[in-house]
Amino acid sequence: MAYIEQHSAGLSAPVKVGLIGSGWMGAFHAESIARRVPGAVLAAIADPNVESAQTLAQSLGTAKVTADAADILADPEIDAVVIASPARFHSALITQAAAAGKHVFCEKPAGQGLDELDAALAAVEKAGVHFQIGFNRRYADDFQAAKKDLAAGIAGQPQLLRSLTRDPGNGSIPNAARVPAWTVFLETLIHDFDTLNWFNEGAEPVEVYAVADALVEPELRDQGFLDTAVVTIRYSNGAIAVAEANFSALYGYDIRGEVFGSKGMVQAGRATETAARRYTAEGLSADTPRLNVELFRQAYTDELADFAATVRAQRDGTPPPSGAFTLTPGAADARRALAMALACIESVKQGGPVAVAAAPVPALRDDARAGV
Numbered sequence: 001m002a003y004i005e006q007h008s009a010g011l012s013a014p015v016k017v018g019l020i021g022s023g024w025m026g027a028f029h030a031e032s033i034a035r036r037v038p039g040a041v042l043a044a045i046a047d048p049n050v051e052s053a054q055t056l057a058q059s060l061g062t063a064k065v066t067a068d069a070a071d072i073l074a075d076p077e078i079d080a081v082v083i084a085s086p087a088r089f090h091s092a093l094i095t096q097a098a099a100a101g102k103h104v105f106c107e108k109p110a111g112q113g114l115d116e117l118d119a120a121l122a123a124v125e126k127a128g129v130h131f132q133i134g135f136n137r138r139y140a141d142d143f144q145a146a147k148k149d150l151a152a153g154i155a156g157q158p159q160l161l162r163s164l165t166r167d168p169g170n171g172s173i174p175n176a177a178r179v180p181a182w183t184v185f186l187e188t189l190i191h192d193f194d195t196l197n198w199f200n201e202g203a204e205p206v207e208v209y210a211v212a213d214a215l216v217e218p219e220l221r222d223q224g225f226l227d228t229a230v231v232t233i234r235y236s237n238g239a240i241a242v243a244e245a246n247f248s249a250l251y252g253y254d255i256r257g258e259v260f261g262s263k264g265m266v267q268a269g270r271a272t273e274t275a276a277r278r279y280t281a282e283g284l285s286a287d288t289p290r291l292n293v294e295l296f297r298q299a300y301t302d303e304l305a306d307f308a309a310t311v312r313a314q315r316d317g318t319p320p321p322s323g324a325f326t327l328t329p330g331a332a333d334a335r336r337a338l339a340m341a342l343a344c345i346e347s348v349k350q351g352g353p354v355a356v357a358a359a360p361v362p363a364l365r366d367d368a369r370a371g372v
Contacts, residue, residue, distance in 0.1 A: 012316055015308045016043040018064075018072035018081045018102075020093060022053045025107055026084030028300060033082070033308075034060040036301045040308040046072045069093060073100040080105065080130075080311050082304070087180075087187065088112055094120035098127040103311045105304065107134040108194075109186050109341065110334040114357055117338060121331045130314055132307045133334040135194040138327055139299035139306070143195070143257060146268035150199055151325035156263030158200050161233075161241035163192035163257045168291070169216070169248025176217045176225055184212060184226045184245055185341040192243040193340040194333060195257050196233065199266075201326065203237035205336065209353040210344035216248040231344055252288025253295050335359055 017040055019030050026047070034042040044064035047053040057065045064075075069085075072078055073096055080103035083093050091111035097104045104124065110133050111117030124131045137143050149155065165188055173179070180186075197205065212229035214221040227247040234240055256269035272286040289295040306321075306328055313320040339357045347354040 012039065012312050015040045015079045015103075015311045015315075016077055017041065017308070018044040018046065018075065018078040020046045020069045020072060020081055020083050021085035021107075022047040022049070022056045023084065026082070027056050029082050029084055029304065030056055030060060030062075032301045032304050034062065037304045037308055039312055040304070043078055044072050044075060070096075073097055073102060078102060079315065080307070082307075083107060091116040091120040094131070095123040098123040098129050098131075101127060101129065103130040103307075103314070105132045105134065105307045106334075108190050108334070109338050111338060112186065114335070114339060114342065117335055118360060121335065124331060130307070130310050131331050131334075132303070132310070133329045133331075133337075134303065135191060135198075135329040135333065135337070136296050136299045136303050137191055137195050137255065137257075138198060138329060139302040140268070140296060141298070142270070143268045144327075146257065146259070146266045147198065147325050149266045150259060151201075154264060155259050155261035155266045158203075158235075158237070158239045158259050158261045160260040161196050161200055161239060161258065163195045163199075163241070163243045164254065165189065165192055165245045166249035166254035167245075167247045168253045168289075169250065171216070171248055171250060173217050173227060173247050176220055176227070177223065179225060181224050182226070182341075182345050184229045184247070185210070185231075185344045186338075188245045188247075189229060189231060189243050189344070190337045190341045192231075192245065192257075193233075193337040194329060196241045196243060197333065197336055197340075198326075198329075199257060199259050200235055200237070200239055200241070203235040203239060204358070205233050205340050205356045206236050207234045207353050207355055208232065208340060208343045208347055210347040212344075212348050216246070226348075229344070231347075233340070253291065254288075255295065332359060 017033050022045055030042055033040050042062050045053045045057050046066045046069040048067050050067040053065045081097050083106040087109055090106055094104055208231055210231045212226040214225050214227050216227040229245050231243045254271040258267045272288055278285045310320050343354045343356045
């Protein structure tokens with residue numbers, strides 16, 4: 001008796017995903033796709049460090065490994081790619097993947113300049129493929145709960161907003177001298193910018209004023225290294241937001257967001273793993289997360305599950321998931337957050353407020369969005 005082919009029974013075929021980049025985040029995404037994302041399979045891994053890619057592939061049972069991302073883009077069996085390479089390659093890879101007809105999930109930032117990103121997103125638009133940017137905080141349970149309340153009008157008209165990122169550390173930053181310039185804006189606070197934009201949906205960021213310094217590693221200040229920053233943002237609806245970041249919180253990984261409005265306040269995030277507390281002779285204590293993959297483990301999985309579900313829906317001609325509020329971060333979200341990060345860089349250079357570059361006209365179309 002032959003085995004029954006499950007897909008012939010009416011089940012949708014899984015999305016075959018190729019991973020580009022097998023570093024820290026790429027490896028975690030690979031594990032998620034291979035083991036935790038329903039309806040998706042990890043079909044291939046590409047990385048110039050082919051030994052790293054082979055080790056990862058062997059641990060996950062993935063047969064196809066290559067040093068060249070072009071092999072994945074040329075593979076007719078691959079439906080979609082997850083881009084987790086260094087940021088300087090993102091825009092070019094988005095463009096190439098779209099031209100090859102592959103749906104694209106890209107880690108942030110989607111580019112390092114607006115011209116290159118606009119060209120990449122134009123290629124996505126032309127190809128008609130699904131594009132998603134890796135703003136994982138949208139998929140964290142508490143941030144989604146806050147967004148649901150905001151969409152329902154619980155806080156009223158947003159007036160003051162806040163988002164913060166404090167990376168865990170021990171008072172120093174390993175390999176700080178090798179951290180690319182402006183990372184605090186382009187790869188850290190860019191998450192906060194998207195959170196604030198999402199919480200204040202419908203409004204556009206129009207101006208930023210950024211102050212940044214090297215307070216954790218002051219000896220690297222003259223080399224242009226920045227590990228601490230505060231940004232004030234003005235929005236088109238009059239709301240004022242503050243985003244802050246630091247690369248060395250001794251107590252753990254601390255991510256929070258807040259909206260104060262005309263009717264009340266909504267908050268998301270906490271500095272502890274759970275609400276559990278210890279009261280002993282030594283005082284009050286609680287466990288805190290120390291890694292992004294600890295704090296956002298489920299969110300990282302859910303963003304890829306959303307991506308795979310939307311790709312399947314587009315491929316199979318079925319309606320994409322929908323819900324009470326927008327969820328999936330798409331092209332316009334990627335560009336808006338990058339424009340804010342770049343304006344912050346100019347603000348630090350100039351020592352004053354800088355206008356945020358508006359999207360070109362006609363505005364970039366967001367892909368079909370999923371919801372909850």
